[in-house]
Amino acid sequence: MIKKAEEIFFRILMIISTVAIAAALLLIIFSILYNGLPALSWEMISQIPKGGFYFGKEGGILNAIIGSLYLSVCSTLIALLIGLPVAMYMNVFMIKHRNTLNSVRFILDILWGIPSIVYGAFGFVIMIYFGLKTSLLAGIITVSLFIIPIMVRSMDEVLKTVPSGLLESSLSLGSTKTEISFKIFLRQCIPGIVTAVLLSFGRAIGDAASVLFTTGYTDSIPESLSDPAATLPLAIFFQLSSPVEEVRQRAFASAAVLTFVILLISIAARILSARYNRNKIKF
Amino acid sequence: MTTIITPKIKISELNLSIDKQEILKNINVEIPENKITVLLGPSGCGKTTLLKTLNRLTDLYDNVKISGSVILDNEDILHTKSDITKIRQKMGLLSQRPYPLPMSIYGNISYGLKIKGVKKKKILDERVEHYLKEVNLWEEVRERLHHPASALSIGQQQRLCLARGLAVGPEIILADEPTSALDPLSSQAIEEMFLILKKNYTLVLVTHILRQAKRIADYVVFMYLGEVVEQGPAEEFFSSPKMERTKAYLKGAFN
Numbered sequence: 001m002i003k004k005a006e007e008i009f010f011r012i013l014m015i016i017s018t019v020a021i022a023a024a025l026l027l028i029i030f031s032i033l034y035n036g037l038p039a040l041s042w043e044m045i046s047q048i049p050k051g052g053f054y055f056g057k058e059g060g061i062l063n064a065i066i067g068s069l070y071l072s073v074c075s076t077l078i079a080l081l082i083g084l085p086v087a088m089y090m091n092v093f094m095i096k097h098r099n100t101l102n103s104v105r106f107i108l109d110i111l112w113g114i115p116s117i118v119y120g121a122f123g124f125v126i127m128i129y130f131g132l133k134t135s136l137l138a139g140i141i142t143v144s145l146f147i148i149p150i151m152v153r154s155m156d157e158v159l160k161t162v163p164s165g166l167l168e169s170s171l172s173l174g175s176t177k178t179e180i181s182f183k184i185f186l187r188q189c190i191p192g193i194v195t196a197v198l199l200s201f202g203r204a205i206g207d208a209a210s211v212l213f214t215t216g217y218t219d220s221i222p223e224s225l226s227d228p229a230a231t232l233p234l235a236i237f238f239q240l241s242s243p244v245e246e247v248r249q250r251a252f253a254s255a256a257v258l259t260f261v262i263l264l265i266s267i268a269a270r271i272l273s274a275r276y277n278r279n280k281i282k283f
Numbered sequence: 284m285t286t287i288i289t290p291k292i293k294i295s296e297l298n299l300s301i302d303k304q305e306i307l308k309n310i311n312v313e314i315p316e317n318k319i320t321v322l323l324g325p326s327g328c329g330k331t332t333l334l335k336t337l338n339r340l341t342d343l344y345d346n347v348k349i350s351g352s353v354i355l356d357n358e359d360i361l362h363t364k365s366d367i368t369k370i371r372q373k374m375g376l377l378s379q380r381p382y383p384l385p386m387s388i389y390g391n392i393s394y395g396l397k398i399k400g401v402k403k404k405k406i407l408d409e410r411v412e413h414y415l416k417e418v419n420l421w422e423e424v425r426e427r428l429h430h431p432a433s434a435l436s437i438g439q440q441q442r443l444c445l446a447r448g449l450a451v452g453p454e455i456i457l458a459d460e461p462t463s464a465l466d467p468l469s470s471q472a473i474e475e476m477f478l479i480l481k482k483n484y485t486l487v488l489v490t491h492i493l494r495q496a497k498r499i500a501d502y503v504v505f506m507y508l509g510e511v512v513e514q515g516p517a518e519e520f521f522s523s524p525k526m527e528r529t530k531a532y533l534k535g536a537f538n
Contacts, residue, residue: 169382174372188385
């Protein structure tokens with residue numbers, strides 16, 4: 001009898017939690033769309049701000065859309081180029097050095113936990129040291145630093161699930177560890193690696209604090225790496241703090257655009273990874 | 284018996300410890316060429332570790348200490364400076380359960396050929412067919428060579444792994460309880476294949492199944508707690524064991 005009551009209690013608890021999470025997501029999307037849709041227009045996403053944009057006059061947020069895409073795509077690529085080899089090295093080459101491996105994981109976890117504003121401040125110090133101005137380049141470097149630990153640890157968690165038997169079998173075929181990394185482990189873990197990249201991309205495009213000092217903000221579209229650039233999170237921030245009702249509405253529209261970009265990239269990546277998923281071995 | 288058995292692998296004074304715990308103690312074994320050598324013994328006696336020492340998978344262990352020598356083709360595997368991947372290609376491994384590569388059936392077999400430098404599609408096709416036929420899998424998969432290997436049954440996967448190993452062109456086949464995850468029919472298929480393969484390959488089989496050892500062994504190495512208790516030709520070993528512990532094991536006193 002008590003067993004049964006316990007069963008029912010936890011079942012209800014789980015249902016409530018699941019519904020709460022789903023409701024929170026729907027509520028966020030609803031409130032963004034409810035407040036933002038009236039302001040969302042073609043003009044909004046196809047033009048850069050004109051004079052008086054922040055007082056409710058004409059213009060759009062194309063500068064922030066382009067700036068955000070430049071910034072997040074470039075920094076995700078850099079993080080991938082550094083992060084994937086690191087994660088592979090940890091799981092194929094370093095596998096016998098358990099203690100070292102655990103320390104590396106611990107350090108990466110600490111780096112993951114550092115707030116992005118600290119990375120922003122760090123990036124700012126580096127910029128001053130090298131005499132860089134607020135620019136796309138400084139932002140890309142800072143955001144890369146900030147998402148590399150996220151990317152490495154997420155990939156690492158996926159690569160860790162590859163059974164040691166597959167590594168042993170592959171070694172027995174006479175493969176080198178590099179071949180194992182990029183011909184076998186990569187194939188086996190493609191869906192998880194795509195998820196890791198997406199997670200990092202989401203953090204890169206959605207972060208405001210790390211780009212505040214480093215990328216700056218501007219009303220024009222950056223033409224080179226040394227130009228400052230606008231980003232969507234900061235566009236939302238500046239518009240939301242405006243006293244003008246119309247401008248605040250545009251902040252929600254910008255949030256909708258940001259969410260939509262992330263959604264679009266997620267779906268594209270899922271479709272891509274599903275194509276490679278069919279060969280995955282379930283152990 | 285007058286036939287002189289040429290040893291393919293000569294293991295001398297092999298000691299292995301992990302974290303100061305002794306796993307293998309003073310192992311001296313000669314593995315005869317073109318025979319099935321069975322490493323027999325209860326679980327935890329070190330037979331799998333001994334097998335893995337043969338192709339240096341022990342490199343993956345932390346804090347491992349090895350002394351002694353394992354001689355294959357006049358080369359001490361344990362202390363060689365030559366490329367370990369080349370040595371591993373001389374030995375195919377069949378593990379307790381199949382670990383197919385995350386590729387198609389075709390990809391699994393051609394993988395080993397490709398890393399050895401075979402590029403021509405015609406040769407690859409031919410070799411893939413040859414090795415799949417060698418393990419009696421060809422008829423079952425010829426229509427779906429480009430389907431993922433994971434779609435095969437466990438028994439088929441194990442035969443695929445055997446074919447994949449053969450495709451690399453080994454001289455020795457190491458098998459670590461290769462039938463323990465399989466159903467009786469698939470196990471029988473693997474055993475029958477071993478009996479055919481011994482014409483061209485030297486086989487080392489780890490097992491704790493006494494009946495399996497009796498069915499296919501030519502030479503038996505009986506291990507207990509990290510030591511070799513007794514070794515000899517299978518007939519002699521099963522009909523007139525010399526050591527008390529062997530007699531007890533054969534009677535089923537412990538497993």
